[in-house]
Structure formats: C-alpha cells, structure tokens
Amino acid sequence: MTMISTAASGLSATQVVLNTISNNVANSETDGYSRRTVVLTSQASGGVSASSLERQTSFFLQQQTWGSTSEVGYYTSYSDYSSYLEQLMSSDSLDITSSLSAFYSALESASSSPDDEALRTAVLTAAQTLATTFNALSGYLDDIAQDVNSQIDSTVTQVNDLSAQIADLNQQIVSLQSQGLDTSALEDSRDAAIDSLSELVEFDVLAQADGSYSLTLPQGQTLVSGSNAATLSWDSSSGLSLTFGKQTTSISEEMSGSLGGLFAFVNEVLEPTQSQLDSIAVAVAEALNDAQADGYDLDGDSGAALFSWDSQDPAGTLSVSSGFTTDDLAFAGSSTTGSGDNDNLLAMLELSEDQQSDYTALVTWLGQVSSQASNALSTSTTLQSSLSDSLDSISGVNLDEEAANLVVYQNIYSANAKVLSAADELFDTVLNMF
Incomplete structure (x- = not known):
C-alpha cells in the first residue's frame, strides 16, 4: 500500500x-x-x-438488573396496596373500633336509666352507625378488589404489547445483522422494552446466535421466541393463561414483577382481610343477638335479634333488623322485674373488650404486612440501583x-x-x- x-x-x-x-x-x-x-x-x-x-454493555449485568427490576415491581404493587389498605382500615371515619366504642358507650349511658327513651334511641342509633361502618368498609374493600382487577387487566395488556414489540425488534435485528449492518440503536430499543417488561413480569432471557433474544416465564413457558410473541390472558374466574401459537397453558400467579405483586396482595392480604372483616361482623352481630335473646324488652318479651345480614356478604349487608325499635332492646334480665332492670344490659357491656380486640388485631396485622412490604421494597430498590450503576459504568x-x-x-x-x-x-x- x-x-x-x-x-x-x-x-x-x-x-x-x-x-x-x-x-x-x-x-x-x-x-x-x-x-x-x-x-x-x-x-x-x-x-x-x-x-x-x-x-x-454487559449481558450478565443486564440479566441481573432485569431480575432486580422485577422484584421492585413486585414489592411496589404489594407495598402500595398494603399501605393503602392499612390506612383505610385505621382511618377515623371507618374504624370499627371507634364505632364499637360509641355503641358500648351508649349502652353504658343507658345502664343508669334503662327505660329512658332518649338513651335507648342513642343505643339504637349507635347500632345503626356500627352496621353502616361495616357496610362502608366492606364497600371500600370491594372497590380495592375492582381496582386491582382493573390494574391486572391493564398490566396483562402492557405485557402483550411489550412482548410483541420485542419480537418485532428481534426480527429487525436479525435481518440487519445478516446484512452486516449496525443494529446498536435497535438493540438499545429492545433492551429498553425488556426493561419495561421486567417491571411487569418475571422472565429469563437467552441470547440466540442470530442476535435475537428468547424470553421464558419462570415455569418455562415461552413468552418471546424470535419474531413470535405469546399472548397472556387473565380472567378472575379461570386465572392466568398463555397462548403461544395454537397452544394455551395455565400460568401460575406466583411470580415476580408488578403482576405477581398484585396477585400476591389479593391472595395474601385483601381476601384474608375481607374474610376476617366478615368474621368480625358476624361475631359482633351474633354475640349481641344472643345477648338480646337472653334478656327481655319493655313489653316483657324475650329479646328479638338486633342485627341481620346476608351470609354471602356479612360485613357488606349487616343492618339493624327490619322493624326493630327502641322498645325491642332487651335490657332487663327478667320478664317480671320491670323497665328499670338493667341486668342483661350489663351482660352486653361485658362483650365490648373481646369485640374491639379482634378488629385491633386485624389492623395490627395489616400494619406488620405493610411495614414488611415497605422494607422489602427498600431493599430491592437499593439492589436495583446498585446493579444499574454497575451497568451504567460500562454502557x-x-x-x-x-x-x-x-x-x-x-x-x-x-x-x-x-x-x-x-x-x-x-x-x-x-x-x-x-
């Protein structure tokens, strides 16, 4: 030369x-x-x-970063909803403990003059307020469930969109690399799409010899292979499924990523809370109904049930029994002692401590769940930040x-x-x- x-x-x-x-x-x-x-x-x-x-870049660090991003996505969903639920359950306007305290305070006031109409009215009003508080709280829990379901639907749609985008980028990269052309910009776009996807679901990434990436879910199902992407589907009754080509398989809801965090919140926190709230509502109502049955009203008749509810949705349907009046409050311990008898009313007051402690225990448990989720989120975020910094030092x-x-x-x-x-x-x- x-x-x-x-x-x-x-x-x-x-x-x-x-x-x-x-x-x-x-x-x-x-x-x-x-x-x-x-x-x-x-x-x-x-x-x-x-x-x-x-x-x-470093493919190893990318894989580690995507994994840590899935953990952050999981605990973000789990922590956000758990924290909101705990705050809701302990709010002044929806605190069952406060409503129970108000009810038993009205009972205690009536104990000094059990035949006083104003005091009996205050007891009945407090009972109605207690039922309404259970109804409102149950309604808010149902709203959270609907919101989570909507979030799951939205997340599934995002997963499908990003998977299709990655498959399309795979096709472009393979085509250009086969012609000896530079694909750096396309590879950056693919990594960005995978990063967004990793926040939503957990998966493994395998680099192929032709330049494409294959993505598989933790249970081994293919999410992306070459230019083909699977379709994720979810239904509240049938659960999560994945369709790749002509094959459809059920997918476990136990996974990392924000989608897994939503499922975990529902299964581990929301549904147990709804179940426990229903149990507390039934326990309170049955105890007071039983106490009513042990006493006698102003007419000297055995006490009628104070509360009624639908067994399919106790907390949401709890109410003062239809037609129940102040005269039906069975404060007397005997049918012959007269309207000034408060023996059964005093027995009702003894129920207070146990009923309030059940709800307090539920709120305390939610506080612990929220705190643990927050700590886990902080830890996973720190790890993600460290891995991201390491990757940035290279790329x-x-x-x-x-x-x-x-x-x-x-x-x-x-x-x-x-x-x-x-x-x-x-x-x-x-x-x-x-």
Whole structure:
C-alpha cells in the first residue's frame, strides 16, 4: 500500500471514530443509550480500517438488573396496596373500633336509666352507625378488589404489547445483522422494552446466535421466541393463561414483577382481610343477638335479634333488623322485674373488650404486612440501583473520557492529514523531475 493510501485509510478510520465519539456525546443524556466504540484493525497490506462498531454493555449485568427490576415491581404493587389498605382500615371515619366504642358507650349511658327513651334511641342509633361502618368498609374493600382487577387487566395488556414489540425488534435485528449492518440503536430499543417488561413480569432471557433474544416465564413457558410473541390472558374466574401459537397453558400467579405483586396482595392480604372483616361482623352481630335473646324488652318479651345480614356478604349487608325499635332492646334480665332492670344490659357491656380486640388485631396485622412490604421494597430498590450503576459504568457515556478520546483522535487525524500532504508534495516533486 502506498504512503498516500495508508494515510487515507488512517483519515477514514479516524473519521469513523470521531463520528462515534460525537454520537456518544450527543446521546450522553439519552435514556437507554449504550456507548459505542470503534474497533480499528491493521490491514495486512498496510493502513488501518474501522472493522466494526461495538455497543458497550454487559449481558450478565443486564440479566441481573432485569431480575432486580422485577422484584421492585413486585414489592411496589404489594407495598402500595398494603399501605393503602392499612390506612383505610385505621382511618377515623371507618374504624370499627371507634364505632364499637360509641355503641358500648351508649349502652353504658343507658345502664343508669334503662327505660329512658332518649338513651335507648342513642343505643339504637349507635347500632345503626356500627352496621353502616361495616357496610362502608366492606364497600371500600370491594372497590380495592375492582381496582386491582382493573390494574391486572391493564398490566396483562402492557405485557402483550411489550412482548410483541420485542419480537418485532428481534426480527429487525436479525435481518440487519445478516446484512452486516449496525443494529446498536435497535438493540438499545429492545433492551429498553425488556426493561419495561421486567417491571411487569418475571422472565429469563437467552441470547440466540442470530442476535435475537428468547424470553421464558419462570415455569418455562415461552413468552418471546424470535419474531413470535405469546399472548397472556387473565380472567378472575379461570386465572392466568398463555397462548403461544395454537397452544394455551395455565400460568401460575406466583411470580415476580408488578403482576405477581398484585396477585400476591389479593391472595395474601385483601381476601384474608375481607374474610376476617366478615368474621368480625358476624361475631359482633351474633354475640349481641344472643345477648338480646337472653334478656327481655319493655313489653316483657324475650329479646328479638338486633342485627341481620346476608351470609354471602356479612360485613357488606349487616343492618339493624327490619322493624326493630327502641322498645325491642332487651335490657332487663327478667320478664317480671320491670323497665328499670338493667341486668342483661350489663351482660352486653361485658362483650365490648373481646369485640374491639379482634378488629385491633386485624389492623395490627395489616400494619406488620405493610411495614414488611415497605422494607422489602427498600431493599430491592437499593439492589436495583446498585446493579444499574454497575451497568451504567460500562454502557453509560463518560463525557471526560469522550473528551480525552476526542483530543487523541483529533491528533491522529491531523497527523494522517500531514502524512497525506507530505506524500502529495513528494509525488509532485517526483513528477516535476521529468
């Protein structure tokens, strides 16, 4: 190779490097951008060539980061809903303990004059308020369940959209790489899509020889393979399923990612809370109904049931029995002692402590669940941040490093230009000799 062609190859290769440095600097604040470097190769006949453009990243760290992102997504959903539920259950306006306290305070006030109409009215009003509080709280829990179901539907849609996007990017990358073209920008886009997907569901990523990525769920089902993506479906009655091609399989709801966090919240927190609230409502109502049955009303008749409810939804349907009046309050311990008897009323008051303690225990448990979820979220977020920093140290753009490289390759470019100029002068001198 002549002196001129050698210098020209140096100018050409250095120009590629300078263009790459310029692109790195321009994208230094672009989310998901991976730093590019140029591989320079010495040619056997002399000179240099820019043989390839390399995207700087670490597949191992990417895998670790995607896994940690799934954990963050899981605990974010779990923690957010658990915290909200705990705050709801302990709020002043919906606190069953407060309503129970108000009811038993009204009973205690009536104990001094059990035949006083105003005091009996206060007891009945407090009973109605207690039932209404159970109804309202149950309604809010139903609202949370509907909100979670809506969030699950939305998340499943996002999973399907991102899976299809990754499959499409796989196809483009494979096609361009087979033509020897640069796919760095497409690979950045694919990694960004996988990062978004990892927040929603847990999966494993396998790099294929053709440049594509295959994604599989923890149970082994294929989510993305080459240019094909599976479709995730969910129904509150039949659960989660995955369709790939003509095959549909059931999917376990036990997974990481925000989708798994939503399922875990429903199964481990919301449904147990709803069940316990129903149990407390039934326990309170049955105890007071039994106490009523042990006493006698103003007419000297055995006490009627104070509360009624639907066994399919106790807390949501609890109410003062239809037609129940202040005269039906069975405060007397005997049918013959008269309206001033408060023996049975005093027996009712003894129920207070146990009933309030059951609800307090439920709220305390929710507080513990919320605290544990918050701590787990903090831990997983710290790990994710650490892994992300490690990945950024490889793929991120360091402006100081790029500036130093710019100076180096500017000098190399100038030196090659001088060689080319000198070669041109020498060639002119040789020509002028003849």
